[in-house]
Amino acid sequence: MTARGAVSNRGYAALCKDCARAGRDGGFEYPSSWLESIAVRGGTRSNRCPACRRQHTTDVRSMAVPYLELDVIGLVADRMNPTGPLGGLGPLPEMHREVDRSSDLSSLTVALEDKSLSR
Numbered sequence: 133m134t135a136r137g138a139v140s141n142r143g144y145a146a147l148c149k150d151c152a153r154a155g156r157d158g159g160f161e162y163p164s165s166w167l168e169s170i171a172v173r174g175g176t177r178s179n180r181c182p183a184c185r186r187q188h189t190t191d192v193r194s195m196a197v198p199y200l201e202l203d204v205i206g207l208v209a210d211r212m213n214p215t216g217p218l219g220g221l222g223p224l225p226e227m228h229r230e231v232d233r234s235s236d237l238s239s240l241t242v243a244l245e246d247k248s249l250s251r
């Protein structure tokens with residue numbers, strides 16, 4: 133049984149591909165609930181940290197044709213040196229790894245009293 137105030141959930145850790153290209157750390161984590169909410173809407177997880185994701189959204193909105201439909205021609209044989217008929221763009225982003233995220237809230241003295249409730 134989990135102790136009162138102890139919270140844990142699953143999440144993922146990844147490195148931001150834009151930060152990596154710029155030479156910054158760019159490590160970020162996100163909860164599995166975020167991934168599930170995106171998947172429900174048909175989206176996919178991002179390989180960008182929240183700051184780069186916001187910048188990318190701004191950049192994409194300024195493009196007349198931000199996305200192109202591409203046909204998959206095969207899997208990448210070497211993730212560190214992906215090449216194809218048009219050349220390569222550098223190493224692919226690292227895979228996201230699953231992490232346990234936990235917090236202990238038992239030291240907090242937060243309470244709601246009857247007098248705090250409005251009727």
Ligand SMILES: [Zn+2]
Nearest residue numbers: 148151181184
């Ligand atoms: Zn980033």
